[in-house]
Amino acid sequence: MRFVRFIVVVAFVVAAAAAAFIPPAARAQSVQTPQQVVQGITDELGRAIEGRREELRRNPEQLIRLIDGILLPHFDIDYASLLVLGRHARDATPEQRVRFSRAFYNSITHRYAEGLLNYTKGKVKVLPADAGLDAKRSVVRTQVALDDGKNLSVDYVFRKTASGQWKAYDVVIEGISYVTNYRNQVDAEIRKEGIEGLIKRLQTQGASAIDQLQQQAQQ
Numbered sequence: 001m002r003f004v005r006f007i008v009v010v011a012f013v014v015a016a017a018a019a020a021f022i023p024p025a026a027r028a029q030s031v032q033t034p035q036q037v038v039q040g041i042t043d044e045l046g047r048a049i050e051g052r053r054e055e056l057r058r059n060p061e062q063l064i065r066l067i068d069g070i071l072l073p074h075f076d077i078d079y080a081s082l083l084v085l086g087r088h089a090r091d092a093t094p095e096q097r098v099r100f101s102r103a104f105y106n107s108i109t110h111r112y113a114e115g116l117l118n119y120t121k122g123k124v125k126v127l128p129a130d131a132g133l134d135a136k137r138s139v140v141r142t143q144v145a146l147d148d149g150k151n152l153s154v155d156y157v158f159r160k161t162a163s164g165q166w167k168a169y170d171v172v173i174e175g176i177s178y179v180t181n182y183r184n185q186v187d188a189e190i191r192k193e194g195i196e197g198l199i200k201r202l203q204t205q206g207a208s209a210i211d212q213l214q215q216q217a218q219q
Contacts, residue, residue, distance in 0.1 A: 031164055031165060031166065032165075032166060033129075033138075033166065034138045034139075034140045034156070034158040034166045034168070035126060035128075035129055035140055037074050037140075037158070037166055037167075037168070038124075038126050038140045038142060038156055038168075039126045041070060041071060041074060042121070042123075042124045042126065043121070044070050045070060045116070045119055045121075046119070046120065046121030046122075047121075048066055048070060049066075049116070049117065049119055049120075050120075050121070053117050056117060057114070057117060060113065060114075063113050063114075063116065063117075064109065064110070064113055066116075067109055067113060067116065074167055074168060075167055075168050075169065076159060076161060076167035076168065076169040077101065077105075078101075079159065079167075079169045080169045080170070080179065081097060081100070081101045081104075082097075083169065083170070083179045083183065084104070084179060084182050084183050084186055085097065085100065085183070085186060086183045086186070086187055087187075088186070088187065088190050088195060091195070092195055096195055096196070096199065099199050100195065100198070100199050100202075103199050103202035103203045103206060104202055106202070106203070106206030106207075107202040107203075107205040107206040110205075110206045110207075111205070111206075122145070123144060123145050124142050124143070124144050124145075124154075125142060125143045125144075125145070125151075126140065126141075126142050127140075127141040127142060127143065135160070136159060136160050137157070137158065137159050137160070138157075138158045138166070139155050139156070139157050139158070139172075140155065140156045140158065140168075141153070141154075141155050142154045142155070142156070152173065152174065153173070153174055154171060154172070154173050155171070155172040155173075156168045156170075156171055157169060157170040157171070157172065186198065189201075
């Protein structure tokens, strides 16, 4: 279950920047469909982790870099950030939006990074597209195999960016949008402690999580 929580939250988390996994020249040659993007991510995760679990467990920083390289280039981080902040995005300065994005991303990925090590190829099944590809938005439906034998429905919502690339910006699990879920949480926290207080708490949370991973790796 830790892997499930990891894969769905990292799917839409926001960051100030991310390393590019696919070379720019390759991206320019062909535009992947949303189905191809999700299938490519699941295949690459399997190849990247297989046989390296203990190595990555001992080196949390390397694990984080692997996450950045494979997952984040395929998500519309700027758009997702605005959706999560909701109406508070209008009140935040550009600098605050960037800091919020980085802190929010770190707090989530650092907490759930170790869950990625439970991933094995075949856990995520990408389902065939229901209909023709919309010009601007699309949904990729998948099923995640749980340890108890049941399947979890996870849908990735995509939009076409100005550059023509398809990128995900939301994840819907059993009908529940995680962008909406986190927006409600962020709204409540900003009302209580302000955006600066929220950013500082997220920064502390992310740093603490990576410290715990490093301590576990040394044991």
